[in-house]
Amino acid sequence: MNKIALITGASAGIGEACALKLAENGFDLIIAGRREKNIKNLSKKIQDTYGKEVFNLCLDVRNYKEVEKTINDLPEKWKNIDVLVNNAGLAVGVSPIEEGVIDDWDRMIDTNVKGLLYVTRCVSPLMASRKKGLIVNISSIAGKEAYPGGNVYCGTKHAVEAITKGMRIDLLPHNIRVSSIAPGMVETEFSLVRFKGDQSKAEQVYNGFEPLKAEDIAESLLFIATRPEHVSINDILIMPSAQASARDVNRKL
Structure with a gap:
């Protein structure tokens, strides 16, 4: 029987690349995301290209009741989740703290922190009952450093780092491994969302150097997910060669 992986935020970007x-x-994949059309297209691509079974979930991780019902209603076969990838997340806005937009703060906290917790709360008992499993939380360089305009986003990713460590301790008796992947600058929809659809500002983020691709993060996930059960990769920090820290980038403009 093939192993089953559940990936949140699979509608695009890193989540889509990880699923593929x-x-x-x-x-076999359970792919979850808010954009139903994208999820259906990804499901077809997986089935047509790789011949694997796929279960689609149109899911907003910010709604605990929806998450709980969705996981509880999975067919029994699909509850045997071997790998959970908590990928759903976003950055919105770059305002300094004194000009912060409350709706932006709520979206980031509700998705990046509470959404991760909600999905983990519903999936981890399934793993615990089987005494095995792997949870991979997609963090960020922003979970290790703060930078101007990143205030709340950095706070949410610092929370992910701390929660990951706490999860690893709590789930140790159940033989559940917990890992984190913290990417630096990856060219996906991330900056387009952060700048609220401003394409020119989003493109400027990646000018003058070669950023990571979503596939680079997917390769890191695959490495973690295919280690022997006695091996746990606790944390991967992956950066473009041109990036030394959250702010220091060698741009050849």
Whole structure:
């Protein structure tokens, strides 16, 4: 029987790349996201390209009742989740703290922190009952450093780092491994969302150097997910070669 991976935020970007990479390497997938059309297209691509089974979930991780019902209503076969990838997340806005937009703050906290907790709360008992599993939380360089305009986003990713460590301790008796991948600058929809659809500002973020691609993060996930059960990769910090810290980038403009 193929292993089953559940990936949140699979509608695009890192989540989509992770789903494709795991399918390519023999996993069956539960793919979750808010954009139903994208999820359906990804599901078809996985089935047509790799011949793997896919279960689609149109899911908003910010709504606990929706998450709880969705996970509880999974067919029994699909409850045997081997790998959970908590990927759903976003940055919105770059305002300094004194000009912060409350709705932006709520979206980031509700998705990046509470959404991760809600999904983990519903999936981890399924893993605990089987005494095995792997949870991979997608963090960020922003979870290790703060930078101007990043205030609340950095706070949410610092929270992910701390929660990951706490989860690793709590789930140790259940033989559940917990890992974190913290990417630096990855060219996805991330900056387009952060700048609220301003394409020119989003493109400027990646000018003058080669950023990471979503597939680079997917490769890191595959490495974690295919280690022997006695091996736990606790944390991966992955950066473009041109990036030394959250702010220091060698741009050849």
